[in-house]
Amino acid sequence: MKHIADFFSPRRWLHAVLAPANDLTGSAPAAHGLVAQAVRIPTAQGLGLFAWFVPSVGTQRSHTPSPAVVLLHGWGGNASNLLPAAQALHTAGYAVLLIESRNHGRSDFDDHSSLPRFAEDLDSALDWLRAQQYVDQERLVAMGHSVGGAAVLLCASRRRDLRAAISVAAFAHPEQLMRRWLDSRRVPYWPLGWLINRYLEHVIGARFDDIAPVTTLAKTHCPILLVHGLQDHTVPIGDARRILQSRPGNNVTLMECGGTHEAFDNPSEVANRIVAFLAPLQR
Numbered sequence: 001m002k003h004i005a006d007f008f009s010p011r012r013w014l015h016a017v018l019a020p021a022n023d024l025t026g027s028a029p030a031a032h033g034l035v036a037q038a039v040r041i042p043t044a045q046g047l048g049l050f051a052w053f054v055p056s057v058g059t060q061r062s063h064t065p066s067p068a069v070v071l072l073h074g075w076g077g078n079a080s081n082l083l084p085a086a087q088a089l090h091t092a093g094y095a096v097l098l099i100e101s102r103n104h105g106r107s108d109f110d111d112h113s114s115l116p117r118f119a120e121d122l123d124s125a126l127d128w129l130r131a132q133q134y135v136d137q138e139r140l141v142a143m144g145h146s147v148g149g150a151a152v153l154l155c156a157s158r159r160r161d162l163r164a165a166i167s168v169a170a171f172a173h174p175e176q177l178m179r180r181w182l183d184s185r186r187v188p189y190w191p192l193g194w195l196i197n198r199y200l201e202h203v204i205g206a207r208f209d210d211i212a213p214v215t216t217l218a219k220t221h222c223p224i225l226l227v228h229g230l231q232d233h234t235v236p237i238g239d240a241r242r243i244l245q246s247r248p249g250n251n252v253t254l255m256e257c258g259g260t261h262e263a264f265d266n267p268s269e270v271a272n273r274i275v276a277f278l279a280p281l282q283r
Contacts, residue, residue, distance in 0.1 A: 020103055020113050026080025029054065032087040034096075041099065043108075043124040044117070050106035051099040051125065052079055054090055055134065067139035067163070067282045068095040068132075070125045072118065074146030074169070078105035082145065088271035092278075095135055099125045101148070114204040115174065115211050118144075118151035119158075126159070139163050139282050143274075146170065146235065146261065150213050153243075157219035164281050165220065166274060168227040169261050172239040173212040174200075214246040224252045225277050227270065229259035253277065 029036035029052055036052035043049050056066035069089050071082040079098035086096045100107040101121045122142060130137050141164050144152040149170030156165040171177040175197060182193040201207055209215060228240035244254045255273060258265035
């Protein structure tokens with residue numbers, strides 16, 4: 001009877017509905033003209049991450065250090081989601097590392113996924129990239145989408161070796177993100193939703209206020225580019241504007257583009273603007 005009760009417990013239900021879908025679909029690097037090496041990267045708790053590593057064209061020809069970027073997908077995604085961005089950055093001279101966070105794609109499974117764990121995996125990937133021959137340790141960039149974008153800001157708030165960070169479609173605060181998710185399932189915020197959020201903080205080992213992009217942005221140490229779709233109904237454009245307002249100044253730029261949470265209307269133009277943002281920082 002205890003096992004039956006455990007199966008129907010609120011804890012099991014919550015873990016089940018919040019588990020990321022392990023999507024293995026998507027194109028391969030070769031479909032985007034990229035010659036990639038499949039690599040395994042060690043991360044926290046002795047687990048490993050799957051990644052594609054694409055050395056820069058300049059490095060392959062001249063054996064000189066090149067700028068490098070780590071690309072991190074969003075919740076339920078995989079490395080293939082950011083291959084178009086990888087193609088644009090590789091063409092611009094970057095070495096590119098596309099990683100899959102724990103519980104995603106071909107990476108190892110863990111007991112849960114969370115914003116802090118996305119950031120841990122991003123840290124592991126950046127450390128791995130720093131150790132690669134012909135990667136310029138002074139010109140490292142991190143770029144992520146959705147929860148991956150929030151992880152980029154959390155990571156950038158703790159590291160001083162990033163030349164720039166790009167956060168795409170990130171939410172402003174996990175509390176509000178969860179409130180929208182609870183509303184979509186008609187779960188009242190008070191008291192049930194509030195209790196769910198407090199339980200999630202216990203599971204991930206962090207307070208939402210401490211890891212929220214509106215908090216971490218102010219602690220970053222490099223130029224930041226926020227990119228957000230104007231028709232994003234999963235994470236509204238107001239979230240990006242709220243993140244920007246948490247640290248106004250010349251070191252943070254918001255690029256508002258036509259598009260949804262998953263796709264921009266003109267991805268080539270967005271990619272070109274991202275490359276243009278990075279260009280003066282990579283000299």
